[in-house]
Amino acid sequence: MVKKSLLVTLASVLLYSMVLEILPDKLNTKQHLWNYNVIKAQQYLYETDDVSHRNVIVGSSLSARLVMDSLPSNYVNLAFGGQSLFDGLRIIERRSEKPQAVFIEMNSVLRGQNESFEETLFSPVSFYARKYIPSLRERNQPMGVLKGLLINLLGLDDQPVVVPDTEKTAEDLQPDIINPQAFAVKKETEAIAPTDEELHRAFDDLKCYVQALKQAGIQVVFFEMPIDTTLQRMARPQAVHTQFFAEFPLVDYTYITPPPRATYRTTDGVHLDALSASRFTAYLREEIELTVQ
Amino acid sequence: MLFTSFSFFALLTLTWALYYATRKKAVQVAVATLASFVFYAWNFPFLLSLLLASIAINIGVSYRVAASSSPAARRAYAVLGVLANLGILGFFKYSPLIGRTFFGADSSVGDFLVAIPLPIGISFFTFQGISLVVDTFTGKDPSAAQAKEQNTGLKHYAANIALFIAFFPQLIAGPIVKAHEFLPQIRAKHLRDIQWEICFRNLVIGYFLKMFVADNLKDQTFWIQYPYFESSSVVELVTLLYGYAIQIFADFAGYSLIAIGVAGLFGYQLRDNFLFPYISTSFSEFWRRWHISLSTFLREYLYIPLGGNRRGNVRTYANLMTTMVLGGLWHGAAWSYAVWGFYHGVALAIERLAWDTFRSPFRVPPFLQGAGVFVVVAVGFLLFKLPSFDHFIRYMQCMFTNPLWLADTGTLLRIFFTLVYSIPVIVYHAAYAYQEHYSLSFAGLRRLDPIYYGLMLFFILANSGSSIDFIYFQF
Numbered sequence: 001m002v003k004k005s006l007l008v009t010l011a012s013v014l015l016y017s018m019v020l021e022i023l024p025d026k027l028n029t030k031q032h033l034w035n036y037n038v039i040k041a042q043q044y045l046y047e048t049d050d051v052s053h054r055n056v057i058v059g060s061s062l063s064a065r066l067v068m069d070s071l072p073s074n075y076v077n078l079a080f081g082g083q084s085l086f087d088g089l090r091i092i093e094r095r096s097e098k099p100q101a102v103f104i105e106m107n108s109v110l111r112g113q114n115e116s117f118e119e120t121l122f123s124p125v126s127f128y129a130r131k132y133i134p135s136l137r138e139r140n141q142p143m144g145v146l147k148g149l150l151i152n153l154l155g156l157d158d159q160p161v162v163v164p165d166t167e168k169t170a171e172d173l174q175p176d177i178i179n180p181q182a183f184a185v186k187k188e189t190e191a192i193a194p195t196d197e198e199l200h201r202a203f204d205d206l207k208c209y210v211q212a213l214k215q216a217g218i219q220v221v222f223f224e225m226p227i228d229t230t231l232q233r234m235a236r237p238q239a240v241h242t243q244f245f246a247e248f249p250l251v252d253y254t255y256i257t258p259p260p261r262a263t264y265r266t267t268d269g270v271h272l273d274a275l276s277a278s279r280f281t282a283y284l285r286e287e288i289e290l291t292v293q
Numbered sequence: 294m295l296f297t298s299f300s301f302f303a304l305l306t307l308t309w310a311l312y313y314a315t316r317k318k319a320v321q322v323a324v325a326t327l328a329s330f331v332f333y334a335w336n337f338p339f340l341l342s343l344l345l346a347s348i349a350i351n352i353g354v355s356y357r358v359a360a361s362s363s364p365a366a367r368r369a370y371a372v373l374g375v376l377a378n379l380g381i382l383g384f385f386k387y388s389p390l391i392g393r394t395f396f397g398a399d400s401s402v403g404d405f406l407v408a409i410p411l412p413i414g415i416s417f418f419t420f421q422g423i424s425l426v427v428d429t430f431t432g433k434d435p436s437a438a439q440a441k442e443q444n445t446g447l448k449h450y451a452a453n454i455a456l457f458i459a460f461f462p463q464l465i466a467g468p469i470v471k472a473h474e475f476l477p478q479i480r481a482k483h484l485r486d487i488q489w490e491i492c493f494r495n496l497v498i499g500y501f502l503k504m505f506v507a508d509n510l511k512d513q514t515f516w517i518q519y520p521y522f523e524s525s526s527v528v529e530l531v532t533l534l535y536g537y538a539i540q541i542f543a544d545f546a547g548y549s550l551i552a553i554g555v556a557g558l559f560g561y562q563l564r565d566n567f568l569f570p571y572i573s574t575s576f577s578e579f580w581r582r583w584h585i586s587l588s589t590f591l592r593e594y595l596y597i598p599l600g601g602n603r604r605g606n607v608r609t610y611a612n613l614m615t616t617m618v619l620g621g622l623w624h625g626a627a628w629s630y631a632v633w634g635f636y637h638g639v640a641l642a643i644e645r646l647a648w649d650t651f652r653s654p655f656r657v658p659p660f661l662q663g664a665g666v667f668v669v670v671a672v673g674f675l676l677f678k679l680p681s682f683d684h685f686i687r688y689m690q691c692m693f694t695n696p697l698w699l700a701d702t703g704t705l706l707r708i709f710f711t712l713v714y715s716i717p718v719i720v721y722h723a724a725y726a727y728q729e730h731y732s733l734s735f736a737g738l739r740r741l742d743p744i745y746y747g748l749m750l751f752f753i754l755a756n757s758g759s760s761i762d763f764i765y766f767q768f
Binding site: 001013123129136140 | 298299302489490493497509512513515520702705706709710713714742743744746747748750751752754755756759760
């Protein structure tokens with residue numbers, strides 16, 4: 001019984017691999033945020049070719065909202081919702097081929113690396129199994145594929161495309177925060193200044209990564225996602241801002257000049273809404289062309 | 294150390310190889326015990342000292358119970374043993390609750406109590422210590438008495454008790470093993486004695502329930518948390534409630550089956566901990582099928598010693614409520630768990646009263662009875678997900694006041710995935726219920742077992758959710 005069961009498993013893996021070959025390529029198999037983060041990470045680890053000409057963005061849910069279609073095709077977004085820039089940096093470190101530039105989101109530096117995420121991606125047996133057997137990768141999970149097929153069949157879309165209306169400015173839009181409850185929570189947390197220990201731990205880790213990137217000849221660029229001006233003036237973001245310039249001085253490191261904040265709207269004080277994300281991505285693109293060699 | 298982690302598989306493989314490399318019982322016991330200490334200390338090495346202290350106390354007290362000649366001394370040592378175990382449990386588990394409840398925010402005593410760490414598995418290994426002491430006192434387990442009679446008995450007895458309490462398959466989330474069931478099994482084990490097919494079945498179903506069902510459902514039931522549920526539709530709230538009941542079963546039953554399967558690889562038979570609880574048509578039946586090791590422990594070591602149902606109606610209901618409230622509190626150091634226990638106690642009491650009064654309390658079809666029991670049980674489990682009583686009440690309110698349906702894709706997908714990942718548990722229960730009801734053997738379908746198990750293995754490989762601690766680790 002045991003041997004027969006194992007044979008059935010092997011046959012199922014082979015059959016499923018064949019089925020995946022005939023399914024549409026661009027199926028949306030995302031099931032939830034964590035699953036989507038793992039899909040993005042595995043795409044970078046296993047499927048992204050020619051990383052040496054790529055520019056990689058690392059950060060949190062803030063920069064995960066950047067509209068990548070508005071950036072050149074050699075840009076890769078390794079910003080993960082609910083996680084931190086260190087998860088993206090860890091992935092860059094683990095892949096032997098290195099990108100040409102890394103763009104680091106400053107906002108999320110105090111959030112540590114997610115160990116469960118690292119375990120999920122790099123656990124020895126599963127890492128190599130997924131590398132050589134694509135049907136075992138996260139984006140090919142059968143229930144996700146089933147969902148993708150149903151979405152296609154029913155004509156639903158869980159990722160509506162936002163067409164930016166560049167003629168509108170923030171003043172044309174309603175100024176209210178969409179989610180006042182979440183904004184209230186954010187105000188409470190951002191009012192608490194980080195401890196010295198918290199700051200040192202985060203920046204010591206970041207310095208190690210940045211040093212390693214520079215030694216590998218990779219350009220490092222810091223940028224800040226615009227957040228609500230009320231929050232920006234609070235203790236926590238201010239402390240992070242100050243510490244960045246203390247640890248990574250302007251004379252030695254490249255920073256993207258922040259845009260005028262009043263032109264952006266957030267859903268909860270920190271996450272740009274769709275229109276503002278599109279607008280900021282366009283701004284980022286212009287600044288990169290001006291600032292980065 | 295999770296059962297789904299690479300480090301666990303490495304430890305299991307190495308331990309198993311060393312275990313069967315020798316045929317000497319003493320060496321096998323030592324290998325399994327040492328592996329258990331590594332397993333426990335993996336994430337929190339300093340807590341190993343607590344486990345060792347618990348083992349030492351239980352060895353000493355149970356040996357003194359057997360060695361004492363006077364009944365009064367034997368009783369005194371037995372009471373001391375039970376109190377010592379309850380004291381360890383009470384101090385480490387309930388101090389934060391006492392600190393938060395009875396001391397103000399600025400109290401240094403309160404701060405001290407709140408800061409006491411909760412050692413993983415404490416609810417399980419202290420209960421096993423109680424089982425050892427009581428079974429030794431009642432004579433159900435003669436191991437200590439035998440060790441006293443033999444000149445070199447204490448050394449072997451101590452080694453056996455260390456294994457009994459620390460045995461890694463069931464150390465941190467059960468099943469709770471009783472001394473008189475486990476200790477007689479300690480002898481030299483051989484490869485030929487392993488029931489490979491039974492171990493395989495338990496492991497595959499266990500990992501499937503855990504990795505495919507529970508770990509995927511948790512990403513949908515995440516939205517039960519406050520304040521997210523406040524903006525959900527009634528249909529979504531009901532679906533998530535149902536999904537959480539399925540998840541908690543799959544998580545806990547899955548872990549128990551893995552523990553039973555792994556124990557089987559070392560030659561130890563552990564009792565089933567779940568027997569298709571969601572087919573229950575009464576609350577008393579539910580508690581004969583859910584977390585069987587805990588319910589039998591509470592019956593044997595608490596309810597019956599309190600008098601059970603032998604001291605009149607009033608005392609019977611009092612014993613029932615006491616057992617259920619304490620059983621609820623065992624699950625967690627928060628008043629919401631006591632409320633959960635009380636909730637189940639009330640359900641059992643009402644059912645008992647109805648049965649005593651009317652003889653046949655529910656004149657409804659079994660299917661509807663079962664659905665009613667499931668609904669009550671599922672609502673109760675919400676207290677595990679929302680330990681703040683305010684949030685629990687708010688969730689129940691939202692189920693009656695929120696919009697019935699919200700037509701957005703996100704809602705549709707959460708409902709879709711909750712229902713899809715719940716299907717295996719429904720099929721699992723339905724097949725058993727059908728087989729029981731029609732007294733079928735399903736011999737023909739049994740021939741297809743390799744296909745079922747092969748497919749389960751495929752889904753474990755291809756569609757596992759992200760690993761998190763088993764829900765019952767928090768207890």
